[in-house]
Amino acid sequence: MKHLIKVVGQFLLVNLIIGLLTSPWIVLYGPFPNLRSTVVGAIGTSMHWYWLEYLISDDEITQLLADTQDTNSVDGQEGLNQFSNSHSDDIKLTTVSSTRFQGYLMEISDPTRIKIGIAETIGQKGQTTSEIARQYGAVAAVNGGGFDDPYGTGNGRDPFGVVISGGFFVEGADLTAPVPLIGLNHQGVLFSGKFTSQQMIDMHIVEGISFYPA
Numbered sequence: 001m002k003h004l005i006k007v008v009g010q011f012l013l014v015n016l017i018i019g020l021l022t023s024p025w026i027v028l029y030g031p032f033p034n035l036r037s038t039v040v041g042a043i044g045t046s047m048h049w050y051w052l053e054y055l056i057s058d059d060e061i062t063q064l065l066a067d068t069q070d071t072n073s074v075d076g077q078e079g080l081n082q083f084s085n086s087h088s089d090d091i092k093l094t095t096v097s098s099t100r101f102q103g104y105l106m107e108i109s110d111p112t113r114i115k116i117g118i119a120e121t122i123g124q125k126g127q128t129t130s131e132i133a134r135q136y137g138a139v140a141a142v143n144g145g146g147f148d149d150p151y152g153t154g155n156g157r158d159p160f161g162v163v164i165s166g167g168f169f170v171e172g173a174d175l176t177a178p179v180p181l182i183g184l185n186h187q188g189v190l191f192s193g194k195f196t197s198q199q200m201i202d203m204h205i206v207e208g209i210s211f212y213p214a
Helices: 002-029 033-044 049-054 058-072 131-138 197-202
Strands: 091-096 102-108 162-167 168-171 181-185 190-195 207-210
Touching: 190 197, 197 207
Parallel strands: none
Antiparallel strands: 091 102, 162 168, 162 207, 181 190, 181 207
8 A cells, every 4th residue: 555655656746747847838839829928928027027038039028928918908999988077085995805815995986096106216226116105195006017127126117118197208208109008097087908109198198007918
């Protein structure tokens, strides 16, 4: 019996090692394009993006990220909802939980109160979400746009795509190619899709960021 358990254990261990060694190649070069795009997109926009350089070429990374952006983006303003904005200070905080996680859902009655905060030293050194929240005197803050983090420290200094704060372009003022955007216009209307800088200006976007895969 002990011999059988040992043999089974060795068999499982060998299969586990083989699986760990071959799984990156199965994901990146196997017949699963959606899985490949999702994994590359997730790693490529994380603090450990440099891992991809050891597995696939720069051209392949660029193409996979572009495919992911195209798949998950919606262009245009079709179906824009008309609503009457309420300038209220009301904020409702709800606890959301399950057996696997616990979080919070914050409902902000007046969308024009939502602002894009940026690091004081943007382009030179990044800041944590908590530091930026204190800098703006915010009631609450969440991590927003994607950023380049060449040293893997988690507080990269160079944002991806576009950053609009207070009605001004902090990054991406001259983008002629559409980039992913989630933003609010001067009336608090939410926009999500791929737009050029000029389109964002025409839509009166005053707060907006990019993050991909979106």
